[in-house]
Amino acid sequence: MDILRIATAGSVDDGKSTLIGRLLYETNSITKDKIEALESASKRKRLDFLDLSLLTDGLIAEREQGITIDVAHIYFSTPTRKYIIADTPGHVEYTRNMVTGASNAKVSLILVDARQGVVEQTARHLSIAALLRIPKVIICVNKMDLVQYDEAKFEAIKESLRSLVAQTTFVGQEISFLPISSLFGQNITQAADKMPWYQGNTLLGELEAFEFAESLAHAPARFPVQWVIRPKTEEYHDYRGYAGKISSGTFQVGDVIKALPTGQESTIASIEKFGEQLERAEAGDSVVITLTTDVDISRGNSLVLASDTQAPQLKDFAAHICWLDHQALSPGKTYLLQHGVNLTKAKISQITERLDVVAQTSSQDVDSMKLNEIGGIQLRTAQPIMADVYAENPSNGAFILIDEFSNSTVGVGFVK
Amino acid sequence: MTNSTIKDKIGQFPRKLEDESIYIMREVAAQFERPALLFSGGKDSITLVRLAQKAFFPGKIPFPLVHIDTGHNFPETIEFRDWLAKETGAELIVRYVQDSIDQGKAKEETGKYASRNVLQTVTLLDTIEEFKFDACIGGARRDEEKARAKERIFSVRDDFGQWDAKRQRPELFDMLNGRIAVGENVRVFPISNWTELDVWNYIKEEKMEIPSIYFSHQRQVIERDGMLWADSEYLNKEADEIPFEATVRFRTVGDMTCTAAVESDAVEIDIIIEEILSAEISERGARIDDKRSEAAMEKRKQQGYF
Ligand SMILES: Nc1nc2c(ncn2[C@@H]2O[C@H](COP(=O)(O)OP(=O)(O)OP(=O)(O)O)[C@@H](O)[C@H]2O)c(=O)[nH]1
């Protein structure tokens, strides 16, 4: 059974949480006691309908203000697959939480209010979806009930998004448009009887039909070592196993590999999982690899195929960045850079550009980056990192920046 | 939705979930100096133990199992706990809520709904302090409750164990930032993305042992608020709450005072899974501690509850 991860996006009050609540409601994924809790909470708010947004807006502050502040993760499954949904906040102030929720998504649901059409958040979230290389974006034109389910309104919004989409999208990204009403359950899991002019899939139909490369099995082989297993028991006296999760590609017993950054070569003796011997393992598998010879390998090192002459070792490189902290990025300051499980010090030598998400232009003359801004930087690291270009191998191309003093995660970067 | 039968959904555990959880276990071991696995005896923490075994095999689990014993546990749970520790060769640390009460640090609740569920936070925080644990692994899942749905996998707590929902660290991709200041610690939830059904399917596929109270058995119970509660010396009964025998099992294993039983004939795991799929009430619905108010969980977490 595969897993499809989805994230919502769009401006405040566009109906993201309501949409997710509706999706769960219509797939019978909400138990009776939770529906009862929703009913009484809706009554307390003096609403004459079931407020499905309350299903995901679980924090006290969220329920008081009627907005989403932080990502909620919700689950449902169909016979086809398990869905993990990140319901993210629409408010600009909480963009970092939106990025958090979207970082693992394979599908982004960007909501647009049918009355308002394209707004700044639409552009910002399309940019973020492109930056993260999310393979599918469904633009859901919501609240169609408030525009009398008017086809012309829907077409006009589609039209007004055309040039923006053309500017942000990348080759291979699927973009589709869907007229819906989350409140009245139009086009969520059942065809919209109020919109006979729309012939396409429902939202669920669209999700169920989406085929995605579940693993990055064909990308270059990358195995970051998390932990070295040395039992030192009688039975496993000389055992030395490298534990980790393959981030991309495939490894097989007998493969000649090299350890980075040292470049020492060896051969894979076994690939194991809880005692089970595997012939091969691929992206996403958490395994233990043993080698035929003793090589000096520790946490943060990476195994790649010895034949892979392209395997990167970056010390001075360019990246896209999304800033996530209230304290602005300051060039010259030392940060900790975490790439996968590898940690090293890094300095940002230059901010090369800042993106204006609405105009889709960038300015080169920048000396700082503030919370929620997107741009480009040049950085230097103390130790080389084994990161690929994000657009070519997303599972091995992103990193986070950590403030050494506050310990906060302050930025997310994507190797250019 | 395509009308699937219950049978269609049975026995499908998404294996990728296991890989992700093992990855998290290894990150905990690598990033922290003194991690611990908080073991409650319930199916979720039993699942955690299995994941930890898998993560470090053929090595041993590199951190202790810690049990906060409320004194109101089901005897079957305690028996199982001791068996599992022996079976896996893991170190077991037990600390008692009764000791916190005796030391005057916690006060026994009174009345019909009295339980030690809230008190265990005191003992937990003391235990963290005693052993200087910097990371505590727990079996909470995001599908359990709406405040849990908001929690990160690495959830930073301050000196007092408190959770600040509005100041959570961004958690991107699978990169986990476990850096903390002195005095802070991290709660780690490796099975955040599993649902109750995922856990049961996993237990089934892995042929894992679980405490007997998860399966149907005869027991003396009382009826209260439309639910069945195990009769025990710890339950404060009212005069009209007269125990009777029923055929029941437990969906979740907490204290005897705050975990309701369900009537069930399920003697094997397949039947349990079918029951869950057709149940109208969620797992947490059987926990009286969540019913105290709409935001009960978030408030308890602010205080340092797991
Ligand atoms: N008429 C109508 N109202 C809707 C629809 N969808 C949502 N709403 C209403 O719009 C308001 C905001 O809905 P939410 O689901 O909280 O919006 P959101 O996008 O999650 O908001 P944030 O998370 O705070 O950004 C609520 O009052 C909903 O009832 C719809 O399809 N039609």
Ligand SMILES: [Mg+2]
């Ligand atoms: Mg919302």
